[in-house]
Amino acid sequence: MSHAPFVIVGGGLAAAKAAVTLRDEGYEDDLVIVTGEAHRPYERPPLSKDYLRGEADRSAVFTVDEDWFARNAELRTGEPATGLDPAARRLSLADGSTVDYKKLLLATGSNPRPLPIPGSDLQNVHLLRTVEQSDLLASALHESERVAIVGDGWIGMEVAASARQLGREVTVFGLGAEPLERVLGPEMGLVFAKLHTDHGVDLRRRTQVAKILGEDGKATGVETEDGKRVEADIVLIAVGATPNTGLAVEAGINLRAKDLGGGIAVDGTLRTSGPDIWAAGDIASIPSSRYGRPIRVEHWQTALDTGPHAAKAMLGAEEPYDKLPYFFTDQYDLGMEYLGFVAGPDAYDEVVVSGSVESLEFVVFWTKGGRVLAGMAVNTWERMAELESLIRAEEPPGTEALQSFR
Known part of the structure; x- marks a missing residue:
């Protein structure tokens, strides 16, 4: 051995x-x-x-x-x-x-987490995790006009942006009040909602998809729990992993x-x-x-x-892992970097913004008891080191200091 x-x-x-x-x-x-x-x-x-x-x-x-x-x-x-x-x-x-x-x-x-609803096994119903699945979805996008996306997390919204950039009609179905709400909370979820609606995405909020409609073995749209139907040539299931x-x-x-x-x-x-x-x-x-x-x-x-x-x-190293969670996204003309961790919409008590949300150039902080839990820089670059210092600071920086963060 x-x-x-x-x-x-x-x-x-x-x-x-x-x-x-x-x-x-x-x-x-x-x-x-x-x-x-x-x-x-x-x-x-x-x-x-x-x-x-x-x-x-x-x-x-x-x-x-x-x-x-x-x-x-x-x-x-x-x-x-x-x-x-x-x-x-x-x-x-x-x-x-x-x-x-x-x-x-x-x-x-x-x-990808499957969605156990009628019609989920029809042709042109997609999941996205592997390069082959991306190839299949890309081919379907090339041949189709209408896209339905079930799920308004990162994968769903990034694919929505890509599909719109390719000129496709896009409808997104999400359970929350705003897209990305589970990660970013309603305040910043609203920013992404406006971004997508400004680019022509049809956002269906607080909406549960009941089944995927089909004909001759192929998906033709979705039906929501309240009986509304939306036609689609492609359905992407993006409800988490x-x-x-x-x-x-x-x-x-x-x-x-x-x-x-x-x-x-x-x-x-x-x-x-x-x-x-x-x-x-x-x-x-x-x-x-x-x-x-x-x-x-x-x-x-x-x-x-x-x-x-x-x-x-x-190989024997014993140093504990101490990296702060980081992720990024690019959607249309919005580039974002996020550092830190917020357990959910109830885990913070204040959202502090520095910069202009309207022009999509800002930094936002999620705080609890004055301490910074996480920060997100939108179209504002090379700020992660400063954000990390604020997150790791032993003393709360104060709301005014965060609002003047430049």
Whole structure:
């Protein structure tokens, strides 16, 4: 077993960056990467943006060259891991083979949450997670005029923007009062609502889709609970994602409670309760000293940061992970960066804005008891270091100081 390889399970950015970091940090023994996808690990943000619109080719999603994997790892693509035995330090694959490991990193990501309503299995009903799903959606967008999007989170709104930029008619159905309300609250959700309606999106707020209509096996529209019908050539289901924790469940590895975001419970080094098993990316629920609770974030930056952190920990590093959650989006002429964490619309007591919301050039802060929980910069660049200082400050900066933030 001492000569067994380090093994990484996953096909996303966390897996890719962990592999590169292991080699950069001097790991010279065998390295195996197992992914159920047909490609080397890749990143996913372009799938709802420029790649979906045809403005970037497939090479844009790959962050590590194919030659690097050929020189540095045994890459087993198209072979999903189906079982994990921590006692035997053995991974089972869908083809019946097994892989023994010395140390293991789980970076299995998440899957789009299905919507169990009539018609969800019709042709031209799409989910978006993989590059193949983005290809299918792009092809459908090219051939269609009307798009219905069920879900008003990040994927739904980014695809809405891309579809409008391609000249398609777009209707978005969301359960909240405003899009992105669960993450940004109603105040900033309203900003994105106006952005999309100004660009011609039909937003249906507080609306539950009851079924997807179809004819000859193909989707033709959606029907809401109140009986209203909207015609559509394409329906995208974008109602959230579920972390892929199946291997951990089978292995008896501790999970985090759903009210704390779910996922695999890890310590500061991203080590799980399983012996010599770490977790990174979407699935990792990481303790935060700043927020006094574990946090699980399904965003690009988390994969970018946790993959290398876990790799170093696998080599013996003990420094706790202390990155603040970060994410970004680009929709039409709006570019946004967000830093920090807010547990929900009830977790903050004030929203403070510096700059002009009307001209879409501003910074907004979410505060609790005067302390900054998170900040978002809209069309205002290179402010993340200053935002981090405010979030980590021991003394509340005060509302006036935040309002004058320039």
